[in-house]
Amino acid sequence: MRHFDFSPLYRSTVGFDRLANVLDQALSSDVTQNSYPPYNIEKTGDDAYRITLAVAGFADAELSVEVRDGQLIVTGRKAEAEEKTNVLHRGIATRAFERRFQLADHVRVVEAVTENGLLHVSLVREIPEALKPRKIEISGTKALEAQPVEAQAAA
Template sequence: MRNFDMTPLYRATVGFDQIADLMDRVMTHETGRETYPPYNIEKTGEDGWRISVAVAGFTDEELDVEVKEQTLHISARKADEDEARTYLHRGIATRAFERRFALADHVRVTGAVHENGMLHVDLVREVPEALKPRRIEIAKSDDLEAKAIEA
């Protein structure tokens, strides 16, 4: 079952189109197509994550990390290979790739580092102060009456 009817969601909610789009994107995603390069996603804190991508054979200049429209794009293009090399066996894949990760609201990339054949991209969720829960003081009815009399 790959099709979901989102009509009840649209009838009962406003502004949740992103959820429907996300589910549609996940359900139509071809899983067998994107196996290269291998990657890990780890939780580094309550509001922090690290994406580690195996990029053996690529230099810093050949890697590109950018965020656009709430999507993290990691891509690599190998510079022109030296034609003078003759390989007897070539097991290290250095083909070009592009890997995309959808980011939730308020998640931003804090940095990227390339070390030991791994590209590490750190992410953190930064919820704006206006969206954080806040405690509302409950006024006593005597205070309200006193303010009304003063007015």
């Protein structure tokens, strides 16, 4: 019973269908997604974020960070070991994983760095100039009053 019906939302809003789909995906993926590898999401500035994943035991070449369809996808695939050892206890999980993060509009990945068994993915939200608020200068009405209506329409 974790599925919500967003159809009433579609009747009274325009353009929010993507938001409803994101909410539905987030609610359904939390139930099915395992907790490996553990991660943190931090806000490092006004429009800056960092996702940190614990990837101990993975080399840089075994990790992949990709942005596709508005999602950040972090994948880890352990290379096959050449020599088979007889492990008596396996407490360090080096199994393959794929972790997905839904990105908001205008969020881009700046860099991905590994340090001390942690993968740090830095993100920044960059709002395009066309979407930023801008001040519109108000001119006096005298300029419009001096011209006839036909001249205003032609201009």
